[in-house]
Amino acid sequence: MSHGQTRRQILKAAAGAAGLALAAPVERLFAQEAIVDRLADDLFIIRLPGEAAVVAHTTREGVVLVDGASAAASAALTKAVASLPGGAPIRTIFNTHWHVEQTGLNETLGTAGAQIVAHENTRLWLATDVTWPWNGKRFTRAPKIAQPNKTFYTTGELSAGVRYGYIPDAAHTDGDLYVHFPKQNVLAVGDAVYGEGWPVVDYTTGGWIGGIAGGLLRLQTLVDADTRIVPARGPVLTQADLKKQYEMYATIYDRLATLLNKGRGPGEAVAANPTKEFDARMGNPDEFVRRSFESLWGYLSPDA
Numbered sequence: 023m024s025h026g027q028t029r030r031q032i033l034k035a036a037a038g039a040a041g042l043a044l045a046a047p048v049e050r051l052f053a054q055e056a057i058v059d060r061l062a063d064d065l066f067i068i069r070l071p072g073e074a075a076v077v078a079h080t081t082r083e084g085v086v087l088v089d090g091a092s093a094a095a096s097a098a099l100t101k102a103v104a105s106l107p108g109g110a111p112i113r114t115i116f117n118t119h120w121h122v123e124q125t126g127l128n129e130t131l132g133t134a135g136a137q138i139v140a141h142e143n144t145r146l147w148l149a150t151d152v153t154w155p156w157n158g159k160r161f162t163r164a165p166k167i168a169q170p171n172k173t174f175y176t177t178g179e180l181s182a183g184v185r186y187g188y189i190p191d192a193a194h195t196d197g198d199l200y201v202h203f204p205k206q207n208v209l210a211v212g213d214a215v216y217g218e219g220w221p222v223v224d225y226t227t228g229g230w231i232g233g234i235a236g237g238l239l240r241l242q243t244l245v246d247a248d249t250r251i252v253p254a255r256g257p258v259l260t261q262a263d264l265k266k267q268y269e270m271y272a273t274i275y276d277r278l279a280t281l282l283n284k285g286r287g288p289g290e291a292v293a294a295n296p297t298k299e300f301d302a303r304m305g306n307p308d309e310f311v312r313r314s315f316e317s318l319w320g321y322l323s324p325d326a
């Protein structure tokens with residue numbers, strides 16, 4: 023990361039280290055450490071082990087969160103938020119999309135009367151059961167209290183000067199949103215942009231490879247050279263990173279679309295090595311390529 027202004031602090035989310043020596047393995051859960059990246063006096067990234075990043079904005083009216091980690095991390099996340107300077111009750115949470123890695127705190131916060139903001143498509147996915155065909159994984163609908171209670175279609179703004187908007191390209195799902203903090207020049211993007219590794223292409227809920235490229239192009243227009251872009255995974259990115267990523271995904275998209283138009287299948291797409299010059303840096307592409315190719319069926323196939 024090239025940002026000297028990002029001061030990294032370690033906050034213990036644990037109740038205290040004294041009991042740890044005697045603690046049974048299961049109690050070690052409470053010893054989870056949150057790593058907190060400070061983006062501004064009132065804006066932080068909370069990173070819990072194995073969890074997607076959470077952005078926390080402290081205001082006089084309470085804390086605004088972008089995403090809420092998985093349900094298993096709720097206690098650790100709540101503690102980490104409470105220990106932030108100016109940490110106060112969480113009044114608002116954005117769901118950048120419906121995935122369980124982002125929406126685990128919804129039930130707790132919904133029960134506490136917090137505002138849960140999401141694109142209407144995200145609410146619809148959280149209100150229905152979803153099964154992923156590629157691994158058979160099932161997600162049961164969220165209880166009503168855990169569903170977004172403030173949805174939108176295009177853009178919106180909180181009273182705290184926080185702007186948000188829909189990313190209609192369907193980079194990751196068809197409900198992706200960004201949250202823009204203009205004063206701090208920070209853009210939180212959830213999984214619409216990946217900071218490391220090949221992205222998950224969740225075509226079951228609308229995501230596709232064309233949307234990954236399209237979203238990267240769109241998000242570049244919302245930022246400047248100094249904007250810090252916070253993805254759910256990996257380090258903070260810059261506008262230049264988005265540009266580089268766009269070029270890579272646009273290239274892959276073109277190659278896959280060509281293969282589809284020639285009547286090829288997913289196995290042939292993987293065998294064609296459409297990511298070859300990127301693999302050394304990005305890692306094994308096979309699952310990404312297969313899923314990206316399959317994601318074209320819903321968007322480009324004439325008989326879709």
Ligand SMILES: [Zn+2]
Nearest residue numbers: 119121194213
């Ligand atoms: Zn996701």
